Amino acid sequence: GENVEQHPSTLSVQEGDSAVIKCTYSDSASNYFPWYKQELGKRPQLIIDIRSNVGEKKDQRIAVTLNKTAKHFSLHITETQPEDSAVYFCAASRRGITGGGNKLTFGTGTQLKVEL
Amino acid sequence: GAVVSQHPSRVICKSGTSVKIECRSLDFQATTMFWYRQFPKQSLMLMATSNEGSKATYEQGVEKDKFLINHASLTLSTLTVTSAHPEDSSFYICSAPLLTSTSTDTQYFGPGTRLTVL
Secondary structure, eight states, rough: OOEEEEEOOOEEEETTTTTEEEEESSSSTTEEEEEEEEEETTTTTEEEEEEETTTTETTEEEEEETTTTEEEEEEEEEEEGGGOOOEEEEEBOOOOOOOOOOOOEEEOEEEEEEEO | OOOEEEEEEEEEEETTTTTTEEEEEESSOEEEEEEEEETSSSSOOOEEEEEESSSOOOTOOOOOOEEEEEEETTTEEEEEEEEOGGGOEEEEEEEEOOOSSSSSOEEEEEEOEEEEOO
């Protein structure tokens, strides 16, 4: 099955700096890579996702890059703010030809702390 | 965005009792739902895939007779933890994928259920 590794496990940055979180996956058939933000005791919230036919996607201060050859993808947050502090999870899945929901394999999570 | 609800949000029970958790997709239909378990400071681990009208698919190592899943309708899946023990204490989260012509079955998560077994 799929295996997703995520680094670093913790990340502290100063407000305004950039933060980068990296993930690698093992299943070359995976074609969908979402990133979730989870605050303590809350549900994971989708912040950005990318499909395998795209190399980069950006949404305001958040961007994701994907390198299919190397099987890794990264989350980039620019101009970090204290409210960005949370646990971030990467995930991977493969959408079947016939569609339908497909299970996500999650990375181990990164605790991001944005300090004033 | 799509909304998924879970009930209850928190439950405390005695060892040996059974607990039922409901997951509902409020504004869309979901033929498939997923159940995850999350221990403190750990990642989400998939327990099983709930399929409307058929048996659930369990991940390796998850006891199907202990974690009973019923997908009664296109908007409701239930997880019953039978004969719960303290080691079953965890945060249980469901998710449901929303399929559109342009998205890749984006999964929306419920708010989670905190189970504490005394």
